[in-house]
Amino acid sequence: xxxxxxxxxxxxxxxxxxxxxxxxxxxxxxxxxxxxxxxxxxxxxxxxxxxxxxxxxxxxxxxxxxxxxxxxxxxxxxxxxxxxxxxxxxxxxxxxxxxxxxxxxxxxxxxxxxxxxxxxxxxxxxxxxxxxxxxxxxxxxxxxxxxxxxxxxxxxxxxxxxxxxxxxxxxxxxxxxxxxxxxxxxxxxxxxxxxxxxxxxxxxxxxxxxxxxxxxxxxxxxxxxxxxxxxxxxxxxxxxxxxxxxxxxxxxxxxxxxxxxxxxxxxxxxxxxxxxxxxxxxxxxxxxxxxxxxxxxxxxxxxxxxxxxxxxxxxxxxxxxxxxxxxxxxxxxxxxxxxxxxxxxxxxxxxxxxxxxxxxxxxxxxxxxxxxxxxxxxxxxxxxxxxxxxxxxxxxxxxxxxxxxxxxxxxxxxxxxxxxxxxxxxxxxxxxxxxxxxxxxxxxxxxxxxxxxxxxxxxxxxxxxxxxxxxxxxxxxxxxxxxxxxxxxxxxxxxxxxxxxxxxxxxxxxxxxxxxxxxxxxxxxxxxxxxxxxxxxxxxxxxxxxxxxxxxxxxxxxxxxxxxxxxxxxxxxxxxxxxxxxxxxxxx
Amino acid sequence: xxxxxxxxxxxxxxxxxxxxxxxxxxxxxxxxxxxxxxxxxxxxxxxxxxxxxxxxxxxxxxxxxxxxxxxxxxxxxxxxxxxxxxxxxxxxxxxxxxxxxxxxxxxxxxxxxxxxxxxxxxxxxxxxxxxxxxxxxxxxxxxxxxxxxxxxxxxxxxxxxxxxxxxxxxxxxxxxxxxxxxxxxxxxxxxxxxxxxxxxxxxxxxxxxxxxxxxxxxxxxxxxxxxxxxxxxxxxxxxxxxxx
Numbered sequence: 001x002x003x004x005x006x007x008x009x010x011x012x013x014x015x016x017x018x019x020x021x022x023x024x025x026x027x028x029x030x031x032x033x034x035x036x037x038x039x040x041x042x043x044x045x046x047x048x049x050x051x052x053x054x055x056x057x058x059x060x061x062x063x064x065x066x067x068x069x070x071x072x073x074x075x076x077x078x079x080x081x082x083x084x085x086x087x088x089x090x091x092x093x094x095x096x097x098x099x100x101x102x103x104x105x106x107x108x109x110x111x112x113x114x115x116x117x118x119x120x121x122x123x124x125x126x127x128x129x130x131x132x133x134x135x136x137x138x139x140x141x142x143x144x145x146x147x148x149x150x151x152x153x154x155x156x157x158x159x160x161x162x163x164x165x166x167x168x169x170x171x172x173x174x175x176x177x178x179x180x181x182x183x184x185x186x187x188x189x190x191x192x193x194x195x196x197x198x199x200x201x202x203x204x205x206x207x208x209x210x211x212x213x214x215x216x217x218x219x220x221x222x223x224x225x226x227x228x229x230x231x232x233x234x235x236x237x238x239x240x241x242x243x244x245x246x247x248x249x250x251x252x253x254x255x256x257x258x259x260x261x262x263x264x265x266x267x268x269x270x271x272x273x274x275x276x277x278x279x280x281x282x283x284x285x286x287x288x289x290x291x292x293x294x295x296x297x298x299x300x301x302x303x304x305x306x307x308x309x310x311x312x313x314x315x316x317x318x319x320x321x322x323x324x325x326x327x328x329x330x331x332x333x334x335x336x337x338x339x340x341x342x343x344x345x346x347x348x349x350x351x352x353x354x355x356x357x358x359x360x361x362x363x364x365x366x367x368x369x370x371x372x373x374x375x376x377x378x379x380x381x382x383x384x385x386x387x388x389x390x391x392x393x394x395x396x397x398x399x400x401x402x403x404x405x406x407x408x409x410x411x412x413x414x415x416x417x418x419x420x421x422x423x424x425x426x427x428x429x430x431x432x433x434x435x436x437x438x439x440x441x442x443x444x445x446x447x448x449x450x451x452x453x454x455x456x457x458x459x460x461x462x463x464x465x466x467x468x469x470x471x472x473x474x475x476x477x478x479x480x481x482x483x484x485x486x487x488x489x490x491x492x493x494x495x496x497x498x499x500x501x502x503x504x505x506x507x508x509x510x511x512x513x514x515x516x517x518x519x520x521x522x523x524x525x526x527x528x529x530x531x532x533x534x535x536x537x538x539x540x541x542x543x544x545x546x547x548x549x550x551x552x553x554x555x556x557x558x559x560x561x562x563x564x565x566x567x568x569x570x571x572x573x574x575x576x577x578x579x580x581x582x583x584x585x586x587x588x
Numbered sequence: 589x590x591x592x593x594x595x596x597x598x599x600x601x602x603x604x605x606x607x608x609x610x611x612x613x614x615x616x617x618x619x620x621x622x623x624x625x626x627x628x629x630x631x632x633x634x635x636x637x638x639x640x641x642x643x644x645x646x647x648x649x650x651x652x653x654x655x656x657x658x659x660x661x662x663x664x665x666x667x668x669x670x671x672x673x674x675x676x677x678x679x680x681x682x683x684x685x686x687x688x689x690x691x692x693x694x695x696x697x698x699x700x701x702x703x704x705x706x707x708x709x710x711x712x713x714x715x716x717x718x719x720x721x722x723x724x725x726x727x728x729x730x731x732x733x734x735x736x737x738x739x740x741x742x743x744x745x746x747x748x749x750x751x752x753x754x755x756x757x758x759x760x761x762x763x764x765x766x767x768x769x770x771x772x773x774x775x776x777x778x779x780x781x782x783x784x785x786x787x788x789x790x791x792x793x794x795x796x797x798x799x800x801x802x803x804x805x806x807x808x809x810x811x812x813x814x815x816x817x818x819x820x821x822x823x824x825x826x827x828x829x830x831x832x
Contacts, residue, residue: 004806004810007810008810008811011810011811045606048602049599049602049603049606052598052599052601052602053595053598053599053602054594054595054598055595055599065592068592069592069595069596072592072593072595072596072597073596073599073600075596076593076596076597076600077600080600080601080604125669125670125671127668127669127670128668128669136608136609136612137604137608137609138608140607140608140611140612141603141604141607141608143607144603144607145600145603145607173595173599176599177599180603180607185607185611188611189611189615192615192619193615193618193619193622193623196615196619196622196623196626196627197622197623197626198626199626199630199643200626201626201627201628201629202615202616202619202620202627203616203619203620203627203628203629204616205628207668208628208629208631208638210631210637210638210639210640210641211637211638211639212639212640212646212647213639213640213646213648213653213819213822213823213826214646214647214648214649214650214653216646216647218640218644218646218647218665218666218667219666219667219668220629220631220640220641220644220667220668221667221668221670222628222629224612224615224616226615226619226627227611227612227615227616228612242670242766243669243670243671244661244670244671244672244765244766244767244768247670247672247764247765247766248670248766248768249641249643249644249645249766249768249769249770250629250643250644253630253643254807254812255806255807255811255812255813256807256811256812258811258812259811311758312677314677314678314683315683315701315758315762317751318683318701318702318705318750318751318752318756318761319705319709319716319751319752319753319754319755319756320701320705320752320755320756320758320761321755321756321757321758321775322758325775326814327773327774327775327778327803327814328757328758328759328773328774328775328776329757329758329759329773329813330758331758332677332758332762333758333759333762333764334672334673334675334677334682334701334762334763335672335673335674335762335763335764335765336762336764336765337764337765337766337769337771338657338759338764338769338771338772338773338813338815339769339771339812339813339815340812340813341812341813344811344812345765360765361765362672362765363671363672363673363674363765365672365674365675365676366672366673366674366675366676366677366682366765367676367677368677369676369677369678372676470674470675471674471675471676471678471679472679472680473678474678475676475677475678475679478676495674495676496671496672496674497674497675497676578676578677578678581678582677582678586678587678587679587680587683587684588678588679588680
């Protein structure tokens with residue numbers, strides 16, 4: 001690790017930290033329906049949305065109704081996305097003449113579930129598959145609204161704690177619209193312009209052909225990238241316009257844009273902790289959650305950076321320089337960009353998997369074993385270290401319920417969190433959410449390591465499903481495990497050596513995305529509904545305080561223990577054994 | 589039932605229009621007005637013709653030019669097929685390379701870091717040690733036979749062991765994530781300066797000075813890494829020291 005590398009990491013977290021309170025307080029005002037400084041400019045758009053949707057702003061919804069609206073919104077979003085992709089050949093803004101041949105039904109299904117669930121896993125290469133219209137009307141739209149829906153759900157869950165003796169937890173249409181109009185849109189417009197000013201392209205032209213200096217030709221892909229790039233990060237979506245995602249110089253041209261894009265992808269999730277504290281009437285509760293996030297995230301960054309900077313010992317034997325010097329980066333540069341280097345690549349790899357973003361600025365598949373274990377473990381915590389916009393907050397509240405429950409068992413008291421008694425129903429719902437996601441990851445991965453396909457079948461090329469892997473040995477297992485973890489966690493980053501664009505992988509990964517989104521959020525909305533109906537329990541001297549270091553430690557412990565107990569056998573056969581074999585010089 | 593579901597459809601249509609059509613088109617308009625050069629790909633023109641983008645790397649293989657990093661985008665610097673190798677640290681393909689047999693002709697399928705190290709040492713006059721003399725792998729024209737070298741690296745019984753005796757900058761022999769990396773490290777450029785100077789028949793010092801002039805330091809002294817843009821450097825070379 002170099003001093004400059006550590007400085008870059010600390011600068012990044014400092015930039016996040018100073019935004020938590022202002023942005024968090026702003027969001028609290030937005031979702032409590034108060035006027036903000038942007039209302040004079042944007043209120044008309046919000047009202048127009050209600051008119052267009054035929055919904056009433058003042059209507060309050062029971063949790064079942066709220067959930068039904070989430071589902072209805074997602075289903076229609078899915079259908080529109082599917083149609084826009086399949087029909088792209090007949091729609092405008094298609095200078096490269098992409099048609100249905102590029103998007104078979106299984107791929108269109110996978111991409112649609114992927115973007116609707118805020119996963120943005122991509123089994124295709126953007127620049128050779130999708131028209132500009134599909135990128136804009138299908139992908140960019142879901143980048144906005146799947147993120148807005150996540151924020152809305154988080155706000156509803158927070159209301160479960162904040163309200164008492166209420167049957168309702170807010171109105172989904174109102175929460176979603178406000179998130180999109182007052183939070184996502186203004187930052188996207190300003191941020192998109194900034195990105196374009198630094199070199200991110202924004203045009204609707206056909207691909208440009210140039211005559212290179214040595215006398216060859218090069219075709220340069222174009223497109224409306226900046227408008228999608230900014231919301232891709234801000235909404236923790238992560239689906240790249242181009243195959244190389246944010247490693248592509250047209251998506252992420254300079255170290256400055258790199259820092260800005262990382263800030264975008266973490267800032268809402270971090271600030272929502274303050275919104276949460278504000279809405280439950282005790283900002284210390286929000287800071288406690290933020291502290292837990294920050295500690296886990298910093299731990300991950302420095303493990304990832306430290307191991308990656310050591311470089312690959314097998315390549316060092318050929319004479320490669322692994323120590324950083326003033327004029328070369330050292331470390332493991334396979335899959336990394338020179339302008340970003342090792343510290344920015346590992347910082348990005350960590351925060352993109354802390355959140356559900358999944359955009360990458362370096363190829364995770366080429367990370368050294370323990371450095372690659374960090375993103376994998378981040379996602380195995382159900383993505384609750386900062387987490388996706390909204391999804392991270394409601395995810396960590398599940399773990400908070402669990403942590404308080406465990407503490408309650410230890411002292412023999414009925415557990416309470418934020419003045420609400422946690423009873424059978426809430427704990428059951430929290431456990432359900434955690435078990436369903438781990439089952440999805442382990443069962444799908446297990447089946448894929450064993451599945452075998454007949455000749456001339458529809459599902460995959462004949463032979464074992466593991467033939468689709470890009471690496472052999474333990475790294476191959478990591479690829480499969482990463483794919484299902486990323487999909488179930490709605491992250492979308494990949495160990496991209498795996499060829500996942502076959503019906504088998506498209507459909508099972510699509511299912512994993514649906515399970516990870518909806519079977520996680522429905523239990524937590526159910527718990528929120530039941531919490532909102534409860535009476536507020538007065539704080540007594542026997543109440544376990546949930547704003548101090550003890551609670552932060554307990555929360556981190558719960559997250560880590562659940563992840564390690566569930567996944568240790570699997571990761572020990574993947575990255576951990578690979579690390580030992582790499583140092584022994586074994587190749588596969 | 590429909591009354592509950594219908595807002596889902598209607599709001600989806602509304603957001604498609606706002607975020608899927610109006611927003612990206614308005615952004616396109618604004619960017620085209622304020623940052624036309626950037627919005628259209630930061631293209632570099634020489635004599636009125638576009639020769640590339642300052643942000644996108646392109647292939648250089650002649651000795652009189654600085655060479656970019658190895659690229660896994662398509663067949664190398666294909667700006668319609670961005671991507672990296674996605675090979676892990678224990679991949680034999682990454683370290684040793686692979687050959688593929690098509691009909692009677694064998695061809696290099698993946699060159700591998702070992703082969704790149706050999707070429708980098710030979711091209712730039714870096715001392716090395718090899719378990720077998722490299723002369724054995726040269727064809728009649730004196731060029732290194734890549735297929736034979738890769739087969740020797742992969743030989744199970746007595747593999748070819750090759751090692752550079754001076755440290756090689758990691759970026760020189762590894763592929764970037766995008767396959768379109770426009771930059772190389774200053775150390776990599778400094779090593780190549782000797783070869784370029786010789787090919788252009790100019791003093792090494794002049795080539796090194798040019799590299800120093802095109803070295804970009806980290807933003808604000810702290811963000812990112814020092815780097816040299818290969819296309820801009822080579823264009824400057826052609827302007828100042830036209831090849832004979």
